[in-house]
Amino acid sequence: MIIEGLCTTLNPDGGVNVAPMGPIIEDNFARLRLRPFPTSTTYANLKRTLRGVFHVTDDVLLLARAAIDRIPAPPATRPAETIDGAVLVDCCRWYEFECEPLDESGERPLFVAHVKHRGRVRDFVGFNRARHAVIEAAILVSRLHLLEREFILNEMAKLRSAVEKTGDEPEREAFALLESTLRVQWHEEQA
Numbered sequence: 001m002i003i004e005g006l007c008t009t010l011n012p013d014g015g016v017n018v019a020p021m022g023p024i025i026e027d028n029f030a031r032l033r034l035r036p037f038p039t040s041t042t043y044a045n046l047k048r049t050l051r052g053v054f055h056v057t058d059d060v061l062l063l064a065r066a067a068i069d070r071i072p073a074p075p076a077t078r079p080a081e082t083i084d085g086a087v088l089v090d091c092c093r094w095y096e097f098e099c100e101p102l103d104e105s106g107e108r109p110l111f112v113a114h115v116k117h118r119g120r121v122r123d124f125v126g127f128n129r130a131r132h133a134v135i136e137a138a139i140l141v142s143r144l145h146l147l148e149r150e151f152i153l154n155e156m157a158k159l160r161s162a163v164e165k166t167g168d169e170p171e172r173e174a175f176a177l178l179e180s181t182l183r184v185q186w187h188e189e190q191a
């Protein structure tokens with residue numbers, strides 16, 4: 001099963017990179033199969049350090065902001081307990097991991113990550129259609145280069161209805177942020 005969450009890795013200067021990632025979860029989170037695009041900071045950091053922390057969270061505003069690289073202030077973190085890494089202070093659960101050396105033999109680069117330590121901060125809030133809609137919208141926005149504009153517009157219209165009907169302010173803000181990213185990106189492509 002793929003679980004969408006947030007992955008922290010360390011930059012060369014020691015700063016913390018936060019990125020949405022959807023690893024394949026194996027053996028009840030004992031192993032994560034991470035497939036970051038070679039253009040991503042997560043890929044570069046994992047290749048260099050082979051370490052990171054995966055977070056299960058319901059904070060879709062942070063997820064949306066991280067997807068478009070617009071986090072206004074770095075989220076609070078504390079040092080991981082078993083690896084050189086950073087744990088988001090606000091999350092539901094976290095998984096500190098170490099990777100086997102990068103496998104680039106397949107279609108996408110693969111890091112097989114072994115979880116060394118896990119912890120829990122708070123309950124997952126529960127299923128909410130607006131939050132799922134924000135996740136879907138963030139995935140669309142992060143795949144602009146792969147998808148047709150008309151398809152994206154149709155999908156966004158369907159997702160917007162779930163956000164309006166079932167979300168609160170953070171979900172509405174996250175969705176509006178993603179919509180404005182689309183407008184800016186497409187405007188720049190036309191200019």
Ligand SMILES: Cc1cc2nc3c(=O)[nH]c(=O)nc-3n(C[C@H](O)[C@H](O)[C@H](O)COP(=O)(O)O)c2cc1C
Binds near residue numbers: 042
């Ligand atoms: C829910 C979600 C899951 C994602 N999963 C992946 C993934 O598994 N691999 C990947 O390369 N990008 C994934 N992305 C896209 C990255 O988050 C996006 O390219 C991001 O800009 C990478 O950040 P980074 O350059 O800081 O690593 C996902 C995006 C979202 C919204």
